[in-house]
Amino acid sequence: MSPSRILQQIAQDLGGGNIVRAERLCTQLLSDQVLSFDAHCFLGVIRERQGRLDESLHAFRRASEINPQSSDALMGCGRLLDRTGHHQKALECYEKILVIDARSVGALNRRALALHKLGRVREAIASYTEALGIEPTSMAALCNRGTMYLELNSFEAALDSFDQALKSSPDYVQALNGRGNALRGLGRLAEALDAYDELIRVSPDSAEGHCNRGIILTRLKQFDEALRSFDKAIAVRPLFSQAWNNKGNLLHDMGKLEEALSCFDTAIQINNKYAEALSNRGRVLRGMGRVTDAVRSYNAAIALAPGLGEASLNKALCLLLMGQYEEGWKLYEKRRANLPRMFREADRAKLWDGEAKIRGKNILLCAEQGLGDTIQFSRYGKLAEERDGRAILAVHPRLMRLLRGLNPKIKVVDLEQPLPEFDYYIPLMSMPFACKTTLENIPTSAPHLHPEDELVWIWGKNLGQKNGLKVGICWQGNRSSADGAQRSIPLEHFARLASIQEVRLISLQKGDGVEQLRRISESAMIETLGSQFDAGPDAFIDTAAVMANLDLVITSDTAIAHLAGALGCRTWLVLPFSADWRWLMHRSESPWYPTMRIFRQASAGDWVSVFDAIVKEVDQLARANSSNAFP
Numbered sequence: 001m002s003p004s005r006i007l008q009q010i011a012q013d014l015g016g017g018n019i020v021r022a023e024r025l026c027t028q029l030l031s032d033q034v035l036s037f038d039a040h041c042f043l044g045v046i047r048e049r050q051g052r053l054d055e056s057l058h059a060f061r062r063a064s065e066i067n068p069q070s071s072d073a074l075m076g077c078g079r080l081l082d083r084t085g086h087h088q089k090a091l092e093c094y095e096k097i098l099v100i101d102a103r104s105v106g107a108l109n110r111r112a113l114a115l116h117k118l119g120r121v122r123e124a125i126a127s128y129t130e131a132l133g134i135e136p137t138s139m140a141a142l143c144n145r146g147t148m149y150l151e152l153n154s155f156e157a158a159l160d161s162f163d164q165a166l167k168s169s170p171d172y173v174q175a176l177n178g179r180g181n182a183l184r185g186l187g188r189l190a191e192a193l194d195a196y197d198e199l200i201r202v203s204p205d206s207a208e209g210h211c212n213r214g215i216i217l218t219r220l221k222q223f224d225e226a227l228r229s230f231d232k233a234i235a236v237r238p239l240f241s242q243a244w245n246n247k248g249n250l251l252h253d254m255g256k257l258e259e260a261l262s263c264f265d266t267a268i269q270i271n272n273k274y275a276e277a278l279s280n281r282g283r284v285l286r287g288m289g290r291v292t293d294a295v296r297s298y299n300a301a302i303a304l305a306p307g308l309g310e311a312s313l314n315k316a317l318c319l320l321l322m323g324q325y326e327e328g329w330k331l332y333e334k335r336r337a338n339l340p341r342m343f344r345e346a347d348r349a350k351l352w353d354g355e356a357k358i359r360g361k362n363i364l365l366c367a368e369q370g371l372g373d374t375i376q377f378s379r380y381g382k383l384a385e386e387r388d389g390r391a392i393l394a395v396h397p398r399l400m401r402l403l404r405g406l407n408p409k410i411k412v413v414d415l416e417q418p419l420p421e422f423d424y425y426i427p428l429m430s431m432p433f434a435c436k437t438t439l440e441n442i443p444t445s446a447p448h449l450h451p452e453d454e455l456v457w458i459w460g461k462n463l464g465q466k467n468g469l470k471v472g473i474c475w476q477g478n479r480s481s482a483d484g485a486q487r488s489i490p491l492e493h494f495a496r497l498a499s500i501q502e503v504r505l506i507s508l509q510k511g512d513g514v515e516q517l518r519r520i521s522e523s524a525m526i527e528t529l530g531s532q533f534d535a536g537p538d539a540f541i542d543t544a545a546v547m548a549n550l551d552l553v554i555t556s557d558t559a560i561a562h563l564a565g566a567l568g569c570r571t572w573l574v575l576p577f578s579a580d581w582r583w584l585m586h587r588s589e590s591p592w593y594p595t596m597r598i599f600r601q602a603s604a605g606d607w608v609s610v611f612d613a614i615v616k617e618v619d620q621l622a623r624a625n626s627s628n629a630f631p
Contacts (some may be wrong), residue, residue, distance in 0.1 A: 010042050022046055037066045037073070044076050056080050071097045071341075072105060112144065114333040121148050123468045131526065137168045139175070146178045155185035171202045180212055192216050207237035211246055217413040218250045228248050241270040244581060245277045252284055255604070260284045275305035282314060287578045287604075291318050291585070309337055321581040329433035337491075339368055339427060352424035354434030358389030363421035366393040367415055368427045370478075371539060372559035375566050376582070376592065378403055379448045380431035381410040394419060397540040402563075442591050447568030455545035462529070464550050468504040469622045472550045473496060473526070474572055476513030477558035486576050487557040491516040492556065493611045495524035500615065502622045508543055508560055511535055551625065553613065557583070565593030572597050572614065577604040 001009070006029050013022035021047050029039045040063035047056035060076035067073060078093030091114040097107035108131035115124035128145035131138060146161035159182035165175035182193035190560055193216045199209040214229035230247035233240055248263030264281035267274055270616060282297035298315035312334040319328030352363055363384050367374040374395050384391035387405060394415040397402055403412045407467040426434060437443075463470065491513070498505050505526045507517065512535070517526060534542040540563050547553055553564040554572045557580055564571040573596055575583055583590060583598060590596045599610050 003029060003036065007038050010039075013502055014042070014045060019046060019049060022289065023050075035066055037063050039288055040066065041073060041076065044073075044080075048076075048080065049245055052413075053080055053084055057084070071107070074100075075106065075110065078114070082110070082114060082117070087114045090114045091118065092166075103134050105131045105138060105141075108134075108139070109141055109144070112141075116148060119428050121151055124148055125152075126399065129423070134474075135578045136164075138174055139165050139169060143172070143174045143178055146182065150178070150181055150185065155182045155183065158182040159186070164546055165224065173203050173206060176202065177206070177208055177212065180209075184212070184216060189216050189220055191487060193220075193615065202554075202613065205241050207233045207243065209233075210236065211240065211243045214243075214250065215246055218246070218253065223250060223254050232334070239270050241267040241274055241277065244270065244284065245274065245280060246375050247317060248277070252280070252287070257284050257288050257604075261288070273304055275301040275308050275311065278307060279311035279314065282311065282318075284430060286318055286321075289323060289578060294318050296364070309334055312338050317581040321585055323439050323584055325432070325438050326436075331469070333430060333433055336427060336430070350422070350424050352426040352434060356424065358384065358424060361389050362392055362421065363389045364392045364419060364422035364425040365428050365431065366425060367393070367399070368429055370559065371399060372562040374399055375431060375449070375559060375562040377428045377431060378406055378521065378566075379443045379445070380428065380435065382407055382445070383431070383435055383443055384446065385409050390426075392420060392422060396539075398537060401538040402449065402540050405452070406448065439591055442592055445548065446594050447566060449544070449563070449566040450542035450565065451548045452541065455542060456548045459529075459542065459545040460549045463506070463546070466504065467626075469507060469552065469618070469625045470504050470550045471618065472506045472508045472547060472553045472555075472564075474495070474508045474553075474555040474558055474560040475516070477556065478512060487580070489556045489574060491520060491526075493607045495526065496611055496615050497518050497554075497618055498524040498526060500619050502574060502626045503618060506546070508546065508553070508555070510543075546592070552618070552621065554618075562593075565590070565596045568595050570595055572599060574607075574614070575600045577601040577606075 005077060005137055006025050010022045010025050013019070013025070019091060022042065026039055026043045026046060030043065031037055033039065044056045044059035044063065047053070047059055057080040060073050064070060064077055072562035074093045074097045076137050078090040081087070081090035081093065083391050086422060091111060094107045094111040096102050098111070099494035101107070108127050112124040112131070113197055114125060114361060115121075125145055125148050128141045128148070131141045132145070133140070140579045142161050142165035146158045148166070149155070149158035149161060159179060162175045162179040162182060166179065169175070176195055176199040180192045180199065183189075183192035183195055193213065196209050196213040196216065199206055200213065203209065208231035210229045214226045214233065217226035218230060227247070227250060230250065232384050233243040234247070237243070242269035244263050248260045249258035251263060261281065264284060265275050267277040268281065269626060271277070278297050278301035282294040283299065285291070285294035285297055295315055295318050296624035298311045298318070301311040302315065305311070312331055316328050316334065319331060352358065352527070364383065365381055378393060381391040381393045391410045393406070393410055393412045395412060397414045397416055400412050402519060406412070473494045474493050475494055494623065497503055507526050507528045517528065520526060529542070529546065534540060540559070543560065544563060544567055547564055547567055547569045550569065552570050552572065553560070554574065555561045555564065556574055561573050563572065570592065573583070573590070575598060577600070579600065582592060599614055601607065
């Protein structure tokens with residue numbers, strides 16, 4: 001058989017799957033014609049199919065030595081180098097092909113894949129765009145480019161790329177899935193759901209389609225339908241670890257923690273390198289009160305993915321919850337990576353670390369989270385003053401007026417306006433770390449805020465001299481916050497206090513939750529403070545003045561709790577079973593607020609038992625007050 005006929009037979013055998021005869025013929029030919037370029041290329045293909053990748057690479061390299069201008073040999077080398085993790089060397093092969101043929105779409109696409117593996121995502125996108133300039137309808141290039149835009153959170157560009165693909169092939173599964181992902185990133189959830197529905201119509205057994213549909217439905221709070229979607233994804237692909245993970249997240253949001261834990265455990269059994277599932281598992285364990293186990297799960301996630309900021313941050317919160325402040329505050333600094341650009345990229349040399357001397361220097365403390373957080377940590381402005389620094393406290397404009405009562409030496413400025421000159425700056429919630437705060441040295445000079453005297457008089461007059469223990473109540477925080485529902489308490493439980501003689505219940509609730517007043521029986525007398533109560537641009541100015549006229553404040557975990565504590569009011573804080581880190585564990589008092597007492601759920605969801613205890617204690621206070629023996 002002639003060499004050309006042998007080569008034809010090898011090609012036929014490879015096409016027909018007869019690897020054994022193709023290998024025998026190739027070896028026979030190379031024994032006679034050691035410089036046969038085609039035989040070395042065929043041998044490279046044979047060895048690759050056999051999984052003998054090093055030998056395959058050697059064969060393609062030998063072919064390339066024989067014919068350095070062969071794009072096929074260079075492509076084989078690049079492909080094998082990619083498969084064996086040598087992406088830089090693979091990239092060099094593709095670059096050589098493009099010197100030979102600048103319009104090689106295959107080389108441009110393979111170059112893009114290598115660049116992506118090297119983390120050079122923008123260059124990869126440029127390579128795909130160059131390929132599309134030659135072959136505009138290349139589905140691989142359009143979809144891969146769209147996927148890379150998703151990685152950069154360039155959702156509009158990703159959507160455009162997937163839409164171009166769908167113009168050429170309306171039922172192309174990868175493009176439909178990518179389109180849904182781009183719309184999800186843009187927050188266009190209804191359209192994303194339509195895209196996933198279309199994907200499932202085209203490919204009913206698409207596990208990704210069902211899983212992504214479940215993610216959208218979860219975000220739309222359509223929990224039952226979302227659960228069905230995740231179950232369909234798992235039915236199609238039982239070892240789909242991402243579907244188990246997403247189902248676990250859904251069950252967590254539904255408060256079904258035991259079932260959520262089982263899902264995360266399954267995801268991890270399928271893929272023991274699944275850092276995100278380990279992190280989510282920690283979140284569920286934390287919610288179950290198994291905080292030490294949660295830390296172990298976070299540690300496992302961090303070991304696998306040191307850059308997984310969510311795991312590090314949640315571990316920090318667990319450590320703070322357990323009172324392990326030294327390690328907790330240090331790890332809590334990881335949150336700074338997610339802060340607005342001002343906090344990350346301001347003159348880094350000016351970031352105060354707690355060590356630099358600030359005597360006579362301007363130090364800017366920047367509020368960074370919610371109003372309650374700002375009220376709680378505003379006390380650290382005084383610590384800067386005690387070090388002879390000139391403290392500037394930059395806060396949300398609604399809090400400026402309230403916080404001017406902090407200390408006349410502390411300058412309070414609007415965080416949203418151009419900031420004054422400063423020598424050092426620090427995010428406000430980094431102050432405990434910089435100041436080496438422990439449970440023993442929390443700055444607790446109470447009160448550290450003060451209401452305005454004139455408003456105290458006005459609201460005292462409005463409340464009148466009617467007899468009774470004056471109890472201010474607040475039952476709900478911001479509905480849009482991640483854990484707002486868990487921290488909120490149905491008003492009906494507070495309303496039980498109205499049945500106690502000589503008790504006046506006074507609503508401090510604003511915004512979300514006020515609507516519950518309409519559902520309370522008229523016999524449960526809850527006084528409201530009128531439409532002008534804190535109706536202006538300055539938050540809590542009236543609330544602070546009202547609190548100064550009250551005997552007691554009972555509140556869920558909201559900014560009201562921090563305000564009452566900062567004012568030094570007698571405060572009873574009512575917490576869910578899994579409470580926020582700042583309230584620590586198993587304690588009935590707070591080291592942050594000396595006048596605060598804490599009532600906790602003994603089991604998740606059980607507010608009845610908590611309010612049984614509160615009603616009993618309020619009754620005792622009311623009796624003491626009516627006898628003029630109120631302490």
